[in-house]
Amino acid sequence: MTAETLAPAIRRRRGAPARELARWAYGVLGILVLAAAWELYKLLGPSDGVVIGDARILPRTTDLAMPHTWDMIARLFDPVTRSATANPLWLEVALAALVTLGIAAVGWLVGIVVGFALALIMQRWRLAEWGLLPWIILSQTVPLIAFAPVVRSWGSRIEIGAFEWQDWMSVAVIASYLAFFPIAVGALKGLQSPDTIHTELMRTYGVGWWKTLVKLRIPASIPYLLPALRLGAANAVIGAVVAEVSTGMQGGIGRILIQYAGQASGDPSKAWGPIFGSIVLGLAAAGSVAILGAILRNYRRVEINA
Amino acid sequence: MKHSTRRFATVGALAVSAALVLSACSGPADSGTGSNTGGGDDELTEVKLQLQWLPQGQFAGYFAALDQGYFEEEGLDVEIIPSGGDIVPQDALANGDVDYAIAWVPKVLGSIEAGANVTNIAQIFQRSGTLQVSWADSGIESVADFEGKKIGSWGFGNEWEIFAAMAEEGLDSSTVEIITQDFNMNAFLQGDIDAAQAMTYNEYAQLLETVDPDTGELYTEDDFNVISYEDTVGAMLQDAIWADSEKLENDEDYQDTTVSFLKAVIKGWIFAAENPEDAAEITLAEGSGWGPSHELWMVNETNKLIWPAENGIGFIDQAAFERTVAGALSAVNESGAALITEEPPAGVWTNDYIQQALDALEEEGVDVTGENFEPIEVTLNEGGQ
Secondary structure (H helix, E strand, O other): OOHHHHHHHHHHHOOOHHHHHHHHHHHHHHHHHHHHHHHHHHHHOOOOOEEEOOEEEEOOOOOOOOOOHHHHHHHHOOEOOOOOOOOEHHHHHHHHHHHHHHHHHHHHHHHHHHHHHHHHHHHHOHHHHHHHHHHHHHHOOOOHHHHHHHHHHHHOOOEEOOEEOOHHHHHHHHHHHHHHHHHHHHHHHHHOOOOHHHHHHHHHOOOOHHHHHHHHHHHHHHHHHHHHHHHHHHHHHHHHHHHHHHHOOOOOHHHHHHHHHOOOOOOOOOOHHHHHHHHHHHHHHHHHHHHHHHHOHHHOOOOOOO | OHHHHHHHHHHHHHHHHHHHHHHHHHHHHHOOOOOOOOOOOOOOEEEEEEOOOOOOHHHHHHHHHHHOOHHHHOOEEEEEEOOOOOOOHHHHHHOOOOOEEEEOHHHHHHHHHOOOOEEEEEEOOOOOOEEEEEEOOOOOOOHHHHOOOEEEEOOOOOOHHHHHHHHHOOOOHHHOEEEEOOOOOHHHHOOOOOEEEEEOOOHHHHHHOOEOOOOOOEOOHHHEEEEEHHHOOOOOOOOEEEEEHHHHHHOHHHHHHHHHHHHHHHHHHHHHHHOHHHHHHHHHHOOOOOOHHHHHHHHHHHHHHHOOOOOOOEOOOHHHHHHHHHHHHHOEOOOOOEOOOOOOOOOOEOOHHHHHHHHHHHHOOOOOOOOOOOOOOOOOOHHHO
């Protein structure tokens, strides 16, 4: 890893304004291409879709299965229902997405704390790594639909003084359960990443474990940690959406996904509103980790793909 | 090494304190959440009611009782908990998470055979609201015509009426193709299903608020053949209120709470019958996401399943209950599973509490049978708007 190989990467990150603009333009172009492909298939594809044998390879092109892109967008600006107090659909979706984003953020933070703590323990004691790592991997094989009712059931029994367990906390716990895994694994890999030569140098300085951790291991773990945090953020969002559906929490985007899907026969475009909302939600979550990456730029000498 | 021993001690101390906190948390659960005040004058008894789905007109009476303050009048502070996909009401009740639960009888019969200790204390829906809907020209006019057809079903315990009705016709799941239905009627509208499962109060309305692409107008009732399970031997009892059997037996406070709770619920449903428009608005305000005309349709159709109630709302008709059990015993679903294999234990239902509630209200001059109940006419708009 020499200075020459790193230079272009850094230059790319600090692009000129024109290049910045081009990047946005490409992003918008990508969306337009997708919309055009959708409309083109809808126009040319057979109305019953493409069926080979018994399996439908491509979807039907009816308005019921594939509403026009402009209908879906127009629907976003119509009120949710005809009732006098109804918000426009986009606002309702945005509010729900914010609720979910908040819960996912809590889950993500808990996931970071738990994941990083586990990584520290596993880094410190080899025995802990052997003992814990299989369980951490095993934890991710528990199906969410089995896990969600248990979390809610336990949560509903927790009552300490004025503190009472809220529904959203169950959702945050489930989100954190999905989020901690990549963080624990990524952080462990990162903490173990310094070369032996560096750790031995620290030892010859007579520096203890804590100081080695702060001065060497944590900075070295950043390139591993950032992709892990991004994965964790994506997992937290997915976990929050699924857990909302599972536990029956109101107010978030998972709930309206289900609710509007039930109305898709009479109002096919409406069901797509929360789907767009979840996409934006995922982008927002990944984007906030990118901001974190910018802050930690000095430590990001190389990016390791998780 | 000295460092690590100290850290071990820290970790140990943390573990001990965590254990203490956790055991402190589980403390209150043992004492029960339902009846902790014993009918004090100013303090309300906290009650949790678990619904079986999202807030919607199907549960209008409970929301009306909350909104109109009927629960409070009875000294109850009721929290209505909606369900999502994975919360099974009778399980939440059996686990002690809630005090009462709304669930269909056949589903709970399955849970009871699996060990849930719950009792039906009020049969709110007197009639079954399940339909099987096919196109008018499909030739499917009775359950016997199902043979060889693609039959839609939601699964998850909502399918037993279909199989019980088919069993009576000598059909089983191998003679039809069972297709799992989604949350909406698209699969039926697109021809993937010949006859789709639909509730009178929900999915049937979804069809009637969809535009027929051939005419540009909404579909009408003439476009469909409708088989109502209420007219078949497959009919099963649906929304009932379930209570914790053990607490019903031993806990006097819970028994009192149960009667008060049922009184308020009855008043809520009477309100919904007399003021369907208001009841629809109350459920919309509670977070139901349906359009206004769909919500009103839902309340109105739900009312039809409840009223008139010959012996008083919620009274459990022994014959109907036994018919449900017989249907449940005969039904075998597409994966070859039977709902139950033997008769449920005695004490799985009781009219003791609903009778007390009915008597008390009759004394106050309330009409609990809905003798003069008249449903309203609801016009559905496109998309339920």
